[in-house]
Amino acid sequence: MNDxxxxxxxxxxxxxxxxxxxxxxxxxxxxxxxxxSLSLEPEVxxxxxxxxxxxxxxxxxxLGLEEPTSGExxxxxxxxxxxxxxxxxxxxxxxxxxFQDPYEVYNPFYRVDRVLWMAIKKFNIASDNxxxxxxxxxxxxxxxxxxxxxxxxxHQLSGGERQxxxxxxxxxxxxxxxxxxxPVSMLxxxxxxxxxxxxxxxxxxxxxxxxxxxxxxxxxxxADRIMIIYSGRILERGPTEDVIKDPLHPYTKMLITxxxxxxxxxxxxxxxxxxxxxxxxxxxxxxxxxxxFYNRCQFAMDKCESNFPPIRRINNQEVNCFLYx
Amino acid sequence: xxTILEVENLKVYFKTIxxxxxxxxxxxxxxxxxxxxxxxxxSGCGKSTLVEGVLKIYKPxxxxxxxxxxxxxxxxxxxxxxxxxxxxWKELSYVPQGSMNSLNPVIKIEEQMIDGIMSHxxxxxxxxxxxxxxxxxxVGMPPDVLEMYPHELSGGMRQRVCIAMxxxxxxxxxxxxxxITGLDVVMQKLNLQTLxxxxxxxxxxxxxxxxxxxxxAEICDRICxxxxxxxxxxxxTFDIFSDPLHPYTKGLLSxxPSLEKKDLKGIPGLAPSxxxxxxxxxxxxxxxxxxxxxxxxxxxxxxxQPGRSVACFLYGGE
Numbered sequence: 001m002n003d004x005x006x007x008x009x010x011x012x013x014x015x016x017x018x019x020x021x022x023x024x025x026x027x028x029x030x031x032x033x034x035x036x037s038l039s040l041e042p043e044v045x046x047x048x049x050x051x052x053x054x055x056x057x058x059x060x061x062x063l064g065l066e067e068p069t070s071g072e073x074x075x076x077x078x079x080x081x082x083x084x085x086x087x088x089x090x091x092x093x094x095x096x097x098x099f100q101d102p103y104e105v106y107n108p109f110y111r112v113d114r115v116l117w118m119a120i121k122k123f124n125i126a127s128d129n130x131x132x133x134x135x136x137x138x139x140x141x142x143x144x145x146x147x148x149x150x151x152x153x154x155h156q157l158s159g160g161e162r163q164x165x166x167x168x169x170x171x172x173x174x175x176x177x178x179x180x181x182x183p184v185s186m187l188x189x190x191x192x193x194x195x196x197x198x199x200x201x202x203x204x205x206x207x208x209x210x211x212x213x214x215x216x217x218x219x220x221x222x223a224d225r226i227m228i229i230y231s232g233r234i235l236e237r238g239p240t241e242d243v244i245k246d247p248l249h250p251y252t253k254m255l256i257t258x259x260x261x262x263x264x265x266x267x268x269x270x271x272x273x274x275x276x277x278x279x280x281x282x283x284x285x286x287x288x289x290x291x292x293f294y295n296r297c298q299f300a301m302d303k304c305e306s307n308f309p310p311i312r313r314i315n316n317q318e319v320n321c322f323l324y325x
Numbered sequence: 326x327x328t329i330l331e332v333e334n335l336k337v338y339f340k341t342i343x344x345x346x347x348x349x350x351x352x353x354x355x356x357x358x359x360x361x362x363x364x365x366x367x368s369g370c371g372k373s374t375l376v377e378g379v380l381k382i383y384k385p386x387x388x389x390x391x392x393x394x395x396x397x398x399x400x401x402x403x404x405x406x407x408x409x410x411x412x413x414w415k416e417l418s419y420v421p422q423g424s425m426n427s428l429n430p431v432i433k434i435e436e437q438m439i440d441g442i443m444s445h446x447x448x449x450x451x452x453x454x455x456x457x458x459x460x461x462x463x464v465g466m467p468p469d470v471l472e473m474y475p476h477e478l479s480g481g482m483r484q485r486v487c488i489a490m491x492x493x494x495x496x497x498x499x500x501x502x503x504x505i506t507g508l509d510v511v512m513q514k515l516n517l518q519t520l521x522x523x524x525x526x527x528x529x530x531x532x533x534x535x536x537x538x539x540x541x542a543e544i545c546d547r548i549c550x551x552x553x554x555x556x557x558x559x560x561x562t563f564d565i566f567s568d569p570l571h572p573y574t575k576g577l578l579s580x581x582p583s584l585e586k587k588d589l590k591g592i593p594g595l596a597p598s599x600x601x602x603x604x605x606x607x608x609x610x611x612x613x614x615x616x617x618x619x620x621x622x623x624x625x626x627x628x629x630q631p632g633r634s635v636a637c638f639l640y641g642g643e
Contacts (some may be wrong), residue, residue: 050509053482094384137399143593156597157366187578188367188536188596193589214509217582221589244584258510261579264562266545 004037005079005208006062009034009283011071013057013232030057031232033071033308038177038210042203046211046223046240048255054232055212059181062210063097075177093123093130096175099180102162106154106170112165114151119169138168142198160315167198170207178202194218196222216259220244228252229291233308238317248319251293291321329530330356330498335392337371337378339366339599340385346599348374350554351392353626356498361524361531363545363562365538365577369596371554373422376500380419381409382485412446420451421505422534423485423594434486442493458490463527465517470498481512498530499523517543539580541546542566543603547632550574553597553607556626560633573608584628606638614639 013031031054037043046216048056060066065086073080075095081318083091099105106115108240129159139146142164154162157179163183170178180199180318199209200222219226220240227237236249247253261267290305293295297304301322309322336595337349348373356362364372377383380401381505394401396417401409413419421427438457439450446453456489458468464485475483491499499570501520505513521544523529535541542546542562550573558571569575578591595610597603601611609619618638626636 050511056366088416160595189538189582190367190576190592192582193591194579194593195591197591215582217584220584221582221587231505251331255510256584258514259584260513260543262539262542262566262578262583264542264566 003040004074005040005076006210007037007072007074008034008058009072011061011062011068011073013054013073014069014251014254029232030054030214031061034058034229034232034234036096036227036234036237038208040121041206042206043224044200044203044209044211044222046213046226047229048213048216048219048226050214051231052231053229055214056181056228057227057232059097059179059210060180062095062177062262063177066089089123092172094176095179096170096173096177097179097181098170098183100185102159102166103154103187105166106162108154111153112157112162115165116169116172119172125175126173134172135168138171139165141171142167143194144168160187160195162248163187164198167195170202171205174205175207178207180209181209181212184215185213185215188298191216212242216244216255228255233292233320235293235321236317236319238315240318246317248314248317248324249293249321250297250299250323254296257279326357326362327354329358329396331393331395332356332375333393333395335375335378335385335394336390337374337387337392339387341600345599347602348552348599349378350602351553352554352556354549354556354559356530357547358497358522359528359530360546361521361529361533361544363541363548364532364534364551365536365541365548366551367577367596368407368536369599370433370551371599372536372551373502375551375600376502376534377380380413380417380500381406382413382419388432395564410443412489414441414496415494416497418491418499419495420484420487420491420499420501420504420561423507424484424502424504426483427487428483430475432474434478438471438486438490438493446493446622455495456487460493462485463492463522463541464489465515467636480539481508481516483509484512484516485519488516488523492523492527492529494520496529498532499533500534502534503536503611504533506537521616538577539583550577552600554603555607557608558635559626559636560635564633569627570633570640571608571637572612572639574615576611594642606636 011034015028015030033291044289047055047058058085061068064080074084079080106112120126126134136146139149144161144164176189179237184195187195198216210218211223223240227239228235230251236243236252243252248257289308296301305323311318311320312324314324332352332354335349335352339348352375366372378389389402389426409543413607421586439453442453442456457471459469461468466485467491503515504520508516517540518533520533524531546564547559547561550557550563552573558574569578579590580592582589592611597607605621606619606624616638624636624638626634627641628634629640
């Protein structure tokens with residue numbers, strides 16, 4: 001497993017709450033035994049999960065903003081803390097991120113050009129003469145008209161434009177790995193499709209992406225592989241087509257049947273059978289040994305409560321569920 | 326079908342230093358009793374402002390230069406504020422946008438719900454609690470939620486508390502502004518069904534504002550498509566989805582991601598600014614069927630089949 005671009009090996013992350021007395025002992029298990037790897041071939045891997053499932057923790061771990069409690073994260077075979085200590089500049093040039101809210105990335109006092117100029121200066125991408133041409137090119141690649149964009153301030157641009165400038169910055173830097181944390185959740189549907197197409201184009205430039213989202217629809221649209229994460233555990237993974245068309249884990253099934261279909265002829269057939277009382281139990285997430293979905297699963301068995309099922313391979317998919325023993 | 330609410334040429338503007346931002350610019354619309362009407366469109370097209378205008382819950386610099394809203398024969402916009410206050414919540418209630426963040430974090434749900442009920446009626450605390458309990462029950466929440474603080478509930482459950490609050494006094498119409506945005510899919514499903522239930526079980530008319538076409542398909546009877554402060558198309562959900570007429574509607578539908586198709590097409594170009602809408606048809610700069618007349622003249626919303634209206638020169642609209 002060491003030959004991947006990015007490898008998570010049994011990574012766990014526990015957050016301790018700061019407090020007094022009994023409060024001080026409270027912990028939140030954000031990730032538990034997460035292992036996956038991105039291959040050296042450019043690919044788009046989607047990480048799909050609800051809010052609070054640990055998606056953003058994975059993102060912060062990759063960027064080195066958090067240290068894992070246990071386990072190891074390797075980038076090109078070297079640990080991330082090692083990269084950050086010895087060759088930080090190289091690492092941040094190769095691993096870039098797009099955040100959910102494009103507004104917060106910009107300094108409102110500077111023109112948006114600065115974001116692109118800084119990228120060029122910082123990573124010595126081009127000489128000053130060359131830089132201007134490159135900036136024009138990068139803006140055109142993402143479908144923006146440089147004349148309308150350059151010289152403006154962030155508040156004068158729409159959310160879609162701001163997010164696409166982030167894309168053009170990625171195009172300038174040409175990182176090896178792009179972490180996109182919910183990049184389209186603030187965009188309108190009409191822009192979403194355009195944005196995702198650009199993201200897909202980047203694969204051809206040799207950029208691998210980790211696409212983090214709660215939206216299976218968009219994940220299906222751009223990803224080569226999908227991982228389903230729930231409550232800090234990865235429950236199912238596999239090629240996109242297989243996971244969507246033939247989901248194995250009860251949680252994945254529930255997610256897929258809950259997606260509203262844009263077709264009035266296919267309204268939900270079944271009425272809700274989700275027990276609200278059960279949903280409440282899940283909210284206080286402590287370290288649990290069993291399957292995290294146990295409380296909500298309709299197929300729950302006794303052994304699910306105290307044991308986490310091992311990975312089981314079925315065709316191309318991998319699933320952690322006792323149903324497939 | 327009885328018309329319960331009628332909006333006539335409503336305009337809602339914001340005063341800014343650059344002139345008026347014409348967020349809602351002449352909307353005419355009928356809401357029928359017992360239906361679920363969806364209002365769809367991109368962000369910034371005036372969906373939420375329309376609802377705020379109808380309910381008169383806007384604040385300066387927002388104002389209404391002209392337009393009429395009739396509810397049961399009453400002209401709402403000319404009603405004195407005191408009279409209107411009696412209608413709000415009792416007859417016309419509202420689930421605000423981002424309502425999971427609109428609860429007061431340091432007050433228990435019980436107090437917040439009962440406070441709302443008691444300020445609009447003159448019943449006792451005990452009766453108000455009964456009402457609150459039955460409202461919670463009808464959105465499928467257990468009674469012990471009353472004893473909780475908002476942070477003890479998940480986003481979706483807080484949203485349901487807000488829906489429960491809106492139906493406490495058994496209103497005739499509920500306006501729900503983006504009721505499922507920002508929720509996980511499972512919660513979205515649950516909340517949409519709760520909204521559907523309001524109509525099916527209690528006969529409440531629902532007006533739902535949402536930008537996500539898929540959730541309109543799920544529960545709405547009719548959909549009205551807004552763009553740049555105007556309505557471009559109104560029709561039954563089935564008609565709109567099976568045979569969209571306006572080029573904008575077509576674009577909107579082909580941009581909806583789904584697990585059944587892999588070819589998404591966005592609408593090129595950017596949404597115009599409310600300070601200066603484009604001349605003629607407001608969609609013409611982004612429209613691929615653009616004709617010469619579209620730049621000069623504004624098409625009117627014209628009924629081309631019973632219950633189906635569209636504002637486009639491709640279908641008359643002169």
